[in-house]
Amino acid sequence: MTTDTAHRVNGASQADGTGTWAVLLPAGRYDAERLVHHDTLELTGLDGGSLPRPGDQVAVLADEPPRLVAVGRVAGPAAGRPEDPDDPQSDRVPDTLVIAYTRRAFDEPVPADALLLGGPVTPLDAATFRELVDRLGPAPQRRTWLVSLDLPIEADSPAEAVRLFWAYVQELGPRELPAFVSPSGDELAMQAFVLGAEANQDPEEDD
Structure with missing residues (x-):
């Protein structure tokens, strides 16, 4: 078998956690993230196309101009669910995509002008993702x-x-x-x- 379910064991896929993605913050969310600390970023309305799996790494971007503002890892699924639980063939309703932050740069974002985004969620190859994240440099030392x-x-x-x-x-x-x-x-x-x-x-x- 070559279907995705053929690789699943106890509900987990061997492909989980290996993807790298770029996620664009919704309008107004960048300002909200700068005002109040959040442990996670929750995105809704991501219907259609391929979406990140739990464990995948994510570069979080703000738009106009494009810039990297955070890095995270997918903590929750984005697979759609039936609008009517009793009818598996009903229209799919996208679940919330939950991203747990692992690095924040909201106060000192780095440019990402060369990155071509295909929408709110864009798959990236590993080399592009690493080159983008490396622009952040070493994490600053925490202090009181x-x-x-x-x-x-x-x-x-x-x-x-x-x-x-x-x-x-x-x-x-x-x-x-x-x-x-x-x-x-x-x-x-x-x-x-x-x-x-x-x-x-x-x-x-x-x-």
């Missing part, structure tokens, strides 16, 4: 940072002030509230970030 958020709040008690604080945080979020970050032990190097980017909070410096 102090992150704070200061809000002046009028309240009739400390407990009420805390409740209002979290209400404001939920309402305004990272799109409007500046967060202050500095390396641990070097508070003089504090920087303000809004919308995922460094922001000047000193009005005198804008003059």
